[in-house]
Amino acid sequence: MPGWDDSPDRLYTVTRGRSRPPEHAFDLVTLIVTEQEPVAGMQSEHARILGLCATPTAVVEIAADLALPVSVVKILLGDLLETSRITARHPRFAPTKARLPDLDTLKQVLHGLQRL
Amino acid sequence: MRARTRPDRAVNNGRDSGTTLWSTAGVLAGLGAAVLAVASTAAAHRAAVAATAGVAAVLWCALVLLAAKLGGRALRAERELGTVQHDLTAVRAQAAALHTDLAATHNAAAALRAALASAQVEADRDRAELQAARVELTELQNETAALRGAAQNAAEERAELGRLQGEILPEVVTRLRAGASVDTALAPYRALGHARLLRTVAEEVGRGERQRAAALAVCATAAGRVQALATSMHAELRDMQHRHGEDVLGDLLSLDHSTAQVGRMADSIAVLTGARSGRRWTKPIPVESILRGALGRIGAYQRVRLHSASTAAVAGFAAEGVMHTLAELLDNAANFSAPPAEVHVYVEEVHSGLVITVEDGGLGLSESWLRKAEQAVSGKPLDLSTLSAGTRLGLAVVGSLARKHGLSISFRPSARGGTGVVVLIPEQLVTHPSPALARALVPEAPVERPAPAARPAIEPRRTEAERPAEPAGTENGLPQRRRGSTLPTTTLPAPAAQPVRPLSTASAARFGAFRKALQQGPTTTDALPEDDS
Numbered sequence: 001m002p003g004w005d006d007s008p009d010r011l012y013t014v015t016r017g018r019s020r021p022p023e024h025a026f027d028l029v030t031l032i033v034t035e036q037e038p039v040a041g042m043q044s045e046h047a048r049i050l051g052l053c054a055t056p057t058a059v060v061e062i063a064a065d066l067a068l069p070v071s072v073v074k075i076l077l078g079d080l081l082e083t084s085r086i087t088a089r090h091p092r093f094a095p096t097k098a099r100l101p102d103l104d105t106l107k108q109v110l111h112g113l114q115r116l
Numbered sequence: 117m118r119a120r121t122r123p124d125r126a127v128n129n130g131r132d133s134g135t136t137l138w139s140t141a142g143v144l145a146g147l148g149a150a151v152l153a154v155a156s157t158a159a160a161h162r163a164a165v166a167a168t169a170g171v172a173a174v175l176w177c178a179l180v181l182l183a184a185k186l187g188g189r190a191l192r193a194e195r196e197l198g199t200v201q202h203d204l205t206a207v208r209a210q211a212a213a214l215h216t217d218l219a220a221t222h223n224a225a226a227a228l229r230a231a232l233a234s235a236q237v238e239a240d241r242d243r244a245e246l247q248a249a250r251v252e253l254t255e256l257q258n259e260t261a262a263l264r265g266a267a268q269n270a271a272e273e274r275a276e277l278g279r280l281q282g283e284i285l286p287e288v289v290t291r292l293r294a295g296a297s298v299d300t301a302l303a304p305y306r307a308l309g310h311a312r313l314l315r316t317v318a319e320e321v322g323r324g325e326r327q328r329a330a331a332l333a334v335c336a337t338a339a340g341r342v343q344a345l346a347t348s349m350h351a352e353l354r355d356m357q358h359r360h361g362e363d364v365l366g367d368l369l370s371l372d373h374s375t376a377q378v379g380r381m382a383d384s385i386a387v388l389t390g391a392r393s394g395r396r397w398t399k400p401i402p403v404e405s406i407l408r409g410a411l412g413r414i415g416a417y418q419r420v421r422l423h424s425a426s427t428a429a430v431a432g433f434a435a436e437g438v439m440h441t442l443a444e445l446l447d448n449a450a451n452f453s454a455p456p457a458e459v460h461v462y463v464e465e466v467h468s469g470l471v472i473t474v475e476d477g478g479l480g481l482s483e484s485w486l487r488k489a490e491q492a493v494s495g496k497p498l499d500l501s502t503l504s505a506g507t508r509l510g511l512a513v514v515g516s517l518a519r520k521h522g523l524s525i526s527f528r529p530s531a532r533g534g535t536g537v538v539v540l541i542p543e544q545l546v547t548h549p550s551p552a553l554a555r556a557l558v559p560e561a562p563v564e565r566p567a568p569a570a571r572p573a574i575e576p577r578r579t580e581a582e583r584p585a586e587p588a589g590t591e592n593g594l595p596q597r598r599r600g601s602t603l604p605t606t607t608l609p610a611p612a613a614q615p616v617r618p619l620s621t622a623s624a625a626r627f628g629a630f631r632k633a634l635q636q637g638p639t640t641t642d643a644l645p646e647d648d649s
Contacts, residue, residue: 008401008409008439010350010376011357012369017418019366041425044404071362 011072014045021074025081026088028070031056032077036085045076046085053086139184146176280310288318295329298322336391339382346379347395373412380413383440384513393436393517400429400547401439403463403470409435410442416450424463427549428470434521434545441517441525442472444510445537449476453534460532465548470541476534486527486535493518493525521545 012019026032033056038047045066052065063073080086150173157165284305291301298318305314353372357365383393401409403426411417430438442461449459457477464471481489492511518525522542530536 007405008397008412008435009405010369010372010408010412011354012373013408013412013417015369017369019362019369021362041423044402069358069365071365072357074362 011069014043014068015072015075018075019071021071022078022081026059026074026077027090028060029058029090031058031089032062033087033089034085035087043076046080049073049076049080050085056089136184136188138187139180142180142184143177146173146180149173150176276310280314284314285317288314289321292318292322292325332389335385336389339385339389340391342382343379343386343395346375346382349375350379373417376413377415380440380443383436384444384509387440387513387516388509393440395436397432397435399432401432401435402427402429406430406435406439407442407461407463407472409439410446413439413443414447414450416455417446419450419453419455419457420446420459420461422461424461426463426465426470428465429547429549430470430541431545431547434541437517437521438523438541438545441514441521441523441539442474444514445474445525445539448510449474449478449535449537452476452478452481454478457534465546466540467543468540469543470546472539472541474537474539475530475532476536477532478534481527481529481535486529489527493527 032049032053034050034053036050038050042050045068048066049062052062057065059073059077060070062077063070066073068076077086077088081088150169153169153172154162154166157169288301288305292298298315301322302311302315302318305311350372353368353375357368357372360368387393403424404422406429407422407424411420411422414420446459446461453459453476459477460475462473462475464473489511493515514525517523522544524540524542526538528536528538
């Protein structure tokens, strides 16, 4: 994708050499919410995540917005979670009134839509 | 002789008188005997006896007188004979003396002759010697003249040589170094005495120069190819890192890291050979990216800690050079610190630009090393011949880049115990984002969304020569490779040509995200719509 190599940052410098996200902390749809304001001197990706997640945002969306692979975003989120700058909420456990239908229903809907 | 005979005559006179005496006595005796005979004879016979005695006496007397006369004559003759004998003896003596004289004279003459001969020989020899000496003198004179001429020639030649080595050779070599051909470089000095020497030297220098240039060109070309390969590998790796899941991410990152180090090596060779350095960035690069870009090119990047709150950016044309400089300095710092020790990088915005300090936790460096390092990075033109196999190339590269971009670099002992390197990036190369954009980069209000990520969130305050990055593609829709970017980057298909962020409703966005979540496959984030809520 154009733009991906437009920056001299290599991903291992963004993750400071880590390639494994913290296990079980996030999946693609985990909603991230900012708990603390970004501070000066923070890694720019961290600051941008904190800016982005002022409203709850899914991990994939953050990845898209930052143009970074999801694994990398998960590592960055792990840093923020460790310092309690964000909280992670899994949508299925989100205390919303309109709970999402179960997975099978949604799959069927998806297939139906794709057949259209 | 007559004087000698005189006494002889006197003797002869004495003898004559004796003869006379004897003759007188004889006469007298005769007479007496006659008288006696007469007297004694008888008177009868007396008359006869007296007559006979008288005749006998007369005969006697005559005999005596004759005898006396003969005796006298004999005496005289004897005297004369004596005289003659005496004379003869004298003459003989004289003759002998004369003989002796003659012999002596002969001897003397012979001696004289011999002496003469020897003198003649000697004279001849002397003459010959004189001749030889004259010849020698002539030769010496000739030689002296020749020597004088030679000395003059030598002086002239020395002067000429002095000029040759003092002015002409350096001038010719300078021209040759500047790329002139041998004939062109020698054109003004054709008439010179040492034209052949000059030509030989010039040809040698020219050949060396051509070889040097060829070697440099080969190195530069090779480095350029490696650079291009590294850049395209970077693009492909980045693509793979996005396409594949976290199972292979670690491996991809490690490959990426190796590629970055290969790229730095190629960049170093390119810098040392005078070729252009790696990529060219078409937009200002934020300091954080500059630091991380530098970090990513060294082996021990995990021991480096960045401390930067700066929102400044470095102009695109200088970004690569600054990154490369910092990479070499960071590599040095990391190499000088034993593995657990960390290298700290501080950024400070100052009036005259941007100060980046690299501090290592090594043992500190000796004064002489510091001086050497300062000299290496002092920005003097790089002399490749000072690089030996043992020299660290890093500082030479840093020096070269510092000269090119006007960076000033100094070394000092660090407060942490190691060495601190201070890099001042001059103000002309530094851009600052406007306050609003700075806020976007480091948001202060969480309600504000940052600018779209595909674009850098900062813009240079000054708009010199830097065009913002545009999507690759010309009016006729054909992809066009931009300088400094790779073809894989620009030729990646479809989504590039489409509007970057299609407008979509919030529900559609959520649905898209959900669908992705369900698929759980390799994550491709390319068509993710934006959540506008």
